[in-house]
Amino acid sequence: MGRPAGDDVGGRCAYQGAPGAFSHEACIDLRPWxxxxxxxxxxxxxxxxxxxxxxxxxxPVENTTIGRVEPAASLVEAAxxxxxxxAWRPIRLALMAPPGATLRTVKTAxxxxxxxxxxPAFLEAHGxxxxxxxxxxxxxxxxxxxxxxxxxAVAPARAAEVYELSILRNDIQDSEDNRTRFVLLxxxxx
Numbered sequence: 766m767g768r769p770a771g772d773d774v775g776g777r778c779a780y781q782g783a784p785g786a787f788s789h790e791a792c793i794d795l796r797p798w799x800x801x802x803x804x805x806x807x808x809x810x811x812x813x814x815x816x817x818x819x820x821x822x823x824x825p826v827e828n829t830t831i832g833r834v835e836p837a838a839s840l841v842e843a844a845x846x847x848x849x850x851x852a853w854r855p856i857r858l859a860l861m862a863p864p865g866a867t868l869r870t871v872k873t874a875x876x877x878x879x880x881x882x883x884x885p886a887f888l889e890a891h892g893x894x895x896x897x898x899x900x901x902x903x904x905x906x907x908x909x910x911x912x913x914x915x916x917x918a919v920a921p922a923r924a925a926e927v928y929e930l931s932i933l934r935n936d937i938q939d940s941e942d943n944r945t946r947f948v949l950l951x952x953x954x955x
Contacts (some may be wrong), residue, residue, distance in 0.1 A: 767877045768875055769829065774854065774884040776799060776800070776819075776820045777799060777800045777802050777818070777820055777821075777823045778792050778799040778800070778801055778802065778819060778820070778822065778823055778949075779794045779802050779803075779804055779810045779813045779814055779818075779819040779821070779822040779823070779847075780792045780801060780802070780803060780804070780822070780823050780824075781803075781804055781805070781806060781807050781809075781810050781837070781900070782803060782805075782808065782877075782899075782900035782901065782902055782903060783803060783826065783900050783902035783903040783906055783930050784793075784803060784902060785877065785901075785902035785905060785906075785920065785921060785924030785927035785928065786803075786900050786901050786902035786903070786920070786921070786924070786928055787825070787854070787856060787883060787901060787921055787927070787945065788823060788824070788825060788947070789801055789803065789902065789923075790823050790854075790921055791823050791825075791852070791854050791867050791947045792823050794854075794897040794899055795823065795852055795925055795947070795949070796798070796821070796823065796949075799820070799821070802818075802819055802859065805899060805900075805903075806838045806839050806899075807836060807837045808840065808891050808937040809825060809846065809862075810822045810824060811840055811841075811844050811846070811950075814846065814950060814951070814952060815844070815846070815952065817952070820951065821949055821950060821951045822846075822949070822950045822951075823947050823948070823949055823950075824837050824841055824947065824948055824950060825837055825945045825946070825947050826838040826841055826851075826946055826947070827945065827946040828856070828879065828883070828943070828944070828946075829940065829943060829944045829945075830882070830938070830940045830943050831882050834862070834945070839949060841950065844950070845951065846950045846951065846952060847951050848948045848949070848950060849949040849950065849951045850948075850949045851946055851947065851948045851949065852946070853945070853946050853947075853948055854942045854944060854945055854946075854947060855878075855943065855944050856883065856938065856943045856944060856945050857920075857921070857922070857923045857935065857936055857938065857943070858876075858880060858883060858884050858895075858920070858921070858936070858937045858938045858943075859907060859920060859921065859924075859925060859932050859934065859935045859937065860874060860887070860908070860916040860917050860918075860919055860920070860932070860933045860934045861908070861915065861917060861918050861919075861920060861922075861924065861925040861928075861931060861932050861935075862908060862914060862916065862930060862931060862933055863908065863909060863911075863912050863914055863916075863930060863931070864929075864930075864931050865914050866914035866915075866917065866931065866933065866942050867914075868891055868916060868934065870914040870917070871891075871893060871907050871915055871916065871933065872892075872893065872894060872896070872913065872915045873893060873894045873895075873896045873916050873917065874888055874893040874895055874896065874917050874919050875896040875897075875898045875904035875907065875908060875916065875917070875918050876895070876896075876897075876898055876904045876918060876919035876920060876921070877894075877897070877898060877899050877900050877903075877904070878897045879897065880901050880902060880919050880920070881895040881897065883917060883938045883939060883940070883943055884937045884938050884939055885918060886939045887934075887937040887938075887939070889931055893917070895933040898918075900951075901919065901920035901921060901922055901924060902921070902927065903929075904918040904919065904920060905918040905920040905924035905925065905927070905928045905930060906924075906927075906928050908928075909928035909929060910932065918930070919924070919937065922935065929952060936942070
């Protein structure tokens with residue numbers, strides 16, 4: 766898909782996380798004409814944008830379940846960048862584990878702290894110990910690499926496809942109206 770007329774930001778769009786993360790999904794869905802570029806931290810995303818390494822960045826700043834997404838929201842406010850647009854995206858969390866795992870074998874659920882705060886009722890109901898990771902899809906990748914049927918990840922369903930994990934349960938978020946607001950940032954907005 767080609768870039769829309771008048772869109773002079775982009776080419777490469779930065780996001781925080783690993784391929785398969787919610788921010789990655791948002792980049793693909795909202796900026797399909799841009800190359801989605803992963804960075805480990807929100808600080809690295811902002812630095813890449815300011816240096817010109819990428820033309821725009823997509824960052825989550827607010828969630829209907831937990832409120833402000835920190836530290837991302839504070840970084841956006843302090844970055845002296847332009848908000849080009851914003852979009853609310855539904856967030857559906859899935860519990861995934863290596864093939865052969867079941868809800869009975871898993872003991873831990875790994876994910877970004879913000880994602881873990883969106884599904885505490887499910888985790889408690891199934892006796893799963895939350896384990897914080899740098900990213901939802903990063904947790905999925907770590908669980909896949911370990912191959913341990915006692916470890917699961919909380920991530921978007923797309924991460925299960927990317928890292929060849931089995932989805933044990935979809936829609937584990939506590940709120941049916943779980944959405945996140947992403948802002949598109951640019952140094953030189955359209």
